[in-house]
Amino acid sequence: MSTLDKTPLVHHNGTSADEIATLVSNHAALVGDGEDGSYTVFFKDSFENLPPQKRVATALFLQRVKAELESESPWVAPSELTQLLDASMGTVYPALRHLEQESVVENRNGVYRIPGTEFSKLKSVLR
Numbered sequence: 001m002s003t004l005d006k007t008p009l010v011h012h013n014g015t016s017a018d019e020i021a022t023l024v025s026n027h028a029a030l031v032g033d034g035e036d037g038s039y040t041v042f043f044k045d046s047f048e049n050l051p052p053q054k055r056v057a058t059a060l061f062l063q064r065v066k067a068e069l070e071s072e073s074p075w076v077a078p079s080e081l082t083q084l085l086d087a088s089m090g091t092v093y094p095a096l097r098h099l100e101q102e103s104v105v106e107n108r109n110g111v112y113r114i115p116g117t118e119f120s121k122l123k124s125v126l127r
Contacts, residue, residue, distance in 0.1 A: 015119040017065065023126040024058050030065055039066045041084065052087070056095040057125045059084050060105060060114045075111040099125065 027047040030039050041062045047055065059081055067074035076084075081092045096112055099105040104121045105112045114122055 015123050017119065020061055020119055020122055020126065021065075023123065024061060028058050028062060030062050030069075037070065039069055041066065052091045052095040053098055054126060055085055055087070056081060056092060057099055057104060057114070057122060060099075060112060061122060061126075064114045064116070074113040075108060076113065077111050081112075 027044055027050060029042045029044070031042050032038075033040055041059065047058070050058070060076060063076050063084075064074045066072070078089060078092050078096060081087070081096075082089055085092065096105065096107075100107050100112070102121060102125070104114070104125050106115050
């Protein structure tokens with residue numbers, strides 16, 4: 001069962017995590033792993049057909065929600081993204097740079113996240 005609808009993250013202009021989750025749900029899900037309260041990111045077959053920027057933005061959003069649910073850090077290193085996405089650094093870095101230039105992601109000392117205040121920009125990337 002996907003748990004994206006349980007996150008309290010809401011952008012100040014009203015773009016909610018639910019709206020983003022709807023866009024993401026065609027390609028990915030966050031699935032509860034059972035009694036321990038952990039979650040796993042699950043990518044559907046259609047995810048592979050997305051452009052790199054949408055793949056990276058989707059993965060960072062799911063990590064943000066997972067972090068909220070598991071009380072963990074939402075910050076993700078590019079090397080973690082390459083593993084999660086099964087993609088090369090040559091795919092991930094340009095996508096991160098573009099998303100950062102568009103203010104969709106934040107960069108803090110080489111780790112990235114989707115800020116809770118930028119869901120409207122994320123929504124435009126995922127459409």
